[in-house]
Amino acid sequence: MSTGEFRLRICYEKSGRLRWLSHLETVRAVERIIRRAGLRFALTKGFNPHIKVAFGPALPVGTASLCEYMDVWTTRYDEAGLVLALLQAVSPMGLCPVAAVYIPEREPALTVALTIGLYRVEVLPVGAGGRVEVGAGAAPVEVGVLEAALDELMAFGELTVERRGKKKTYDLSRSIAGDVRITGDGGDGGDGGGDGGKIVVEIPIRMGPEGALRPEVMIGRVLENVGVGAGAEVGTGAGSGATSGSKALCALNVTRTGLFVETDEGTWQRPM
């Protein structure tokens, strides 16, 4: 750290239509928010100086998030709450900072520290015409059936994914960082899908330098194994677990709900 620089950690959400921004587009948009807010940011050294800022692990195009993190270095110490308010005033809906706190310079970089991502995957029924129809009736699959298929895949122990012509095999005992919870209708514990016809899967994924298993790919595969094609993903980018050819019966809506630091004791901590 240079003297007179302050490291401010900001948590922001990415939601609604802006879930379709790529990581680079998000970075650029956030840098422009920082400039609009008039923050006294530090500049990087070098020929082509830009805002000194560092982001956490990239979010796939189409995945929403409740908690993305970035560190920005400022040259003036202003109360974190004030900075947060300045940022919020110039942020578009769907890309809005929700918390800010100063952290010590010695803290490891976000990309290194954050190794656990918690995801919520909503399995939504799809009606005629490819439209997502929540609240229109039964879920595309029963919770019990999905659970059994998931257990089966976990017992098998690995998942091979093909993306842009490259195959990659994930060791599920490592990639899946904890219990996977499946509930009917938005987490109310009801069995069989409930009135809304929506199933919610909560899945913790371990990320590493070699990349991370995408939750929608995992769930898509499980659905495929029970004969439900997820062809019209709402919240997933291309390359998810869609079965091509078969008529889509459900859509997947993915949100990252938590990013955690895994301690030596195996507990998870939020980065701020």
Add this chain to the structure above:
Amino acid sequence: MARKAGEADLWARIEPLFARIERPVRYIGGEWGAVSPDAAPAAPSAVAAPSVSTAPSAAAAASAAADSPPYRVVLIYPDTYELGQANQAIGILYGLLNALDNVIAERCFLPAAAMADAMRAEGIPLFSLESCTPVSEFDLVGITLPYEMTYTNVLEVLDLAGIALRAADREKDAPLVVGGGPGAFNPEPIAPFFDAVLVGEGEDAAAEIVEAHRQAASVGCSRPESLALLAKEVSGLYVPTLYEPQISPQGRFAGMRAVSPAATDVHKRTPVDLSAHPAPVCPVVPYMDVVHDRVNIEILRGCSRGCRFCQAGMVYRPVRERSADEVVASAIKGLRHTGYDEVSLTSLSSADYSMLGEVLRRLKSRLVGTGVSISLPSLRADALSIGMAGLLGGGKKAGLTFAPEAGTQRLRDVINKNVTEKDLLETVQAACLAGWQRVKLYFMIGLPTETDEDLGAIGRLVGRVLAEARSAVDPKQRSGVRVAVSISTFVPKPHTPFQWESQISIEETRHRQSVVREHMPRKGIELSWHDAETSFLEGMIARGGREVAEVIEAAWLCGARFDAWSEQFSFDRWAKAIAEAGVDAAGILSRERDSEEPLPWDHILTGVSKRYLVAERERAFSGEVTEDCSFLGCTGCGVCDGSSDCSGASPHVGLSTDPGADFNSGPDAGDRSGTGIVIATGRAVR
């Protein structure tokens, strides 16, 4: 506030397509600076259904004119988001229309091919970015005409929107489809597809069109009555159905016949005082990586250098400047509101801006320590320009672009490109001493009076530029010096002194390309050509009459779209379309016109007199140059006639913004004519 049910419904059908297509960011809207969809009230269109009334939204209720439904405009650029969002005209009109009482303007771009196909398969109509409203539900659909090769995209836009391609086939409730931009100066090839075309700059006319259209709707005019009223009320607005081209027994254009008393000569619109139209304070800030993604401040409009091939230089006269105070204030305000890290001072020829040095010095001092860079996209090949570029400070030197256009001084005199080889070499030397290592040179082939000597001279000039550049840079960096050479084919444009000339054929283009290649240095250069077949089509459309519309429609029916994207372009489709339409395309190109004969764009008046164009043509053939009237006195083009300003040396009057001067259009920056040099200067002003 809840969105209109139908609109939310459309979004729910669009979003699932994103898994199948690339770059969904093109279709999501929601950018900073865009109008909020909540501000677009859930109300029916003001014109199509004036009798239906709904509860106005809270925001609309607060406005004075809440008792009538808002007038809804959608501004469309006929290419993908990343090209269209950079268009300054759309940005200007968007800001200006949204500032009007009870008017809402939204944006729309042509979806990329895969998205368009997916939308067709799902029965999803073309929609606006802000509120996801089908384009066919707007009162006014404004479409930019950036250049010839986007015209099949215009048909793709109309078809995706579910709007009848031909104005004559549109029902009473269909939106008013209005074109504008550089293509408006010869509107005939697209005339049947537009209800009206605005000729010239749109700042003042946009509000007049809205007002006249509202007025027509309020008294229950039929569609033809509305159009006649618009033609009468809005100066510069061309309504094609009021005119009928006459064809001679020899099959040639023989003049326009007025079929209505409302049909008169169309005088282009030119706001005289640009300060009445300041640059948008907060333009839309895209999420997507688009071209020219920065604060753009137009410092100067028009160019009086007088290059004889350049349409922009003729049709955007007179030259108008913004004051230094206004430029500096707009730039600072724009940066603060957008969060951009670059500001560009735009014009057709930025070194002609009389207060450039002052503006650069003031901006530079205001931007210290912010990491914001200043760029000057259009400078000339002279030492002054390099001095200005030097003022921008250190940082990365992206590249310098010069447009000598021709290889010999004789031919440069013919085209009135008043740049000498000495100027060019000295500028290259100065630039390379200042740290630039990449130079790009633009040339044209097929210019009037061109010989093999002129063609061979291009390569020799490139060789001297390369040698000059190598000798000026640090010896260690000598191997890094690159000269990029871009060679396009001359396309005679309407309203220029060369509008009567013949254009070389595809075969002749290829022959001349081979002559140029023979004399080109082999090492240290990157040579690129403008596609000969594309130039042929540009030439056909540029000077075509209304019959060319049949070719464009047939080409689109054969599958032509995104013709400006080389990987999507197919000349075969066009060849088939030309044959089907029975149009003598080669004749449109090759025939040298008589200066007395009627031309299909004669009813479009730019203010530059035909007499002046003829005189300039004669001077071209006698190799006489014409000086820039800004510095050396009136040359009598006719634009300033009757105004008090033209007595002295400078036609520079106060400046505004130009929707028409779309000099950065097209993937290949289409019509760059008139650009002396382009300096994409580097970064940081620290």
